[in-house]
Amino acid sequence: MFSKSVGVILFYFAYGSYYVLLKPRFIDLNATYFQILLIDSLPAFVALTSMLWGRLADVLSRRMFLILSSIGGAVIVLFSYFNTIRSLLLLLGILSIFSSMAIPVINALFSFDKEVEKSFSHYLLAEAVGWSLSGIFMGLFSKSLASMRIAYWVGGISWLSGIGILSLNYREKRNDVGEELVDLKYKPSKIFIILMVGLLLFEFGVVTSYGILSVKLYETLNKSKFLYGIFWATLPSLASVAVSRPYGSLVKRITPWNSLILISLLYAVNIVILSISKGYLMALFWTLPLWNFVYIALYSAVSVLTPERFRASGFGFTNSVLNLAMVLSIVSGFFADKLGRNFGIFLGLTAVINSFFAFVMLNSIFIKKGK
16 A cells, blocks of 8 residues: 555646646736636546546556556656647646546556545545645746746656556556456446436536636735645645545445535535635635545445446546536636626536535435445
């Protein structure tokens, strides 16, 4: 578990090294809300291929596709050599190809432990450590593109190192469960589809609301990239380090289904608070460590609903749904530009509330089955 956690820390440190400051860079380039939301939706559109990569990884070799994704490290370095909206979006789209290869396989690696909630709490803890370090690191090197170039190089090397460590944890010839897979078809269960519908609504709402509110956060912090990196990434991630293991225990105690119901309510309330609060009070509520609660519950649910031999396929499907929600969030950016920031936030809030009802339906199915 230790080596896997180190690999995840390095991978998400690299992820944060290119992502944390993208929205501030776009704002400085006078980007519109539509363009700012493209930071999430454009690479997400490319990452819809996660379902394909996950299925191919199950059939051919999970380790092979993980190693192939290491090319993304070179792309991260290029972020320091370009400074136009168009070029940065192009690099982001290319990098998302490699991240969409890596993430389903990394998720699958942690899903084979018997105590899956505990395993994913370790995963999310390591992810939080990586993000928190990247927020501090990028904030310190954010004064100019010249200084940021050093940080992007470090990020690229970290991506390569993290992928290398994680690939060593795969001991498989064709797949991890010793079965020959010759059929490319993967048919999710009806219960899994309900989970994905709820996830689509939830992720659309969160990405929309928080994407628009991130502009308010940047303005609240007087457009300080250093403070933005601290409040946007570092402080929430540090808080997540403290709560990841308790979250894992909580998800195991109340079930992933009840956890998803609870977290959808918490996000709805927090979106309202963020939209009406001002100054550092708004920044404080931004740091609440909610996201790792979501993913411990989600990944645990996917592990329960997906057979081992289709595990990377299941996580690939999940990652595709997450990214589809990000793609669709561009609609909210359009409405926010035309009708105002609050209208875009309202659309996101409405979607999160609807996800609550989808998760309630999911939970009722499991109650009837006695699970």
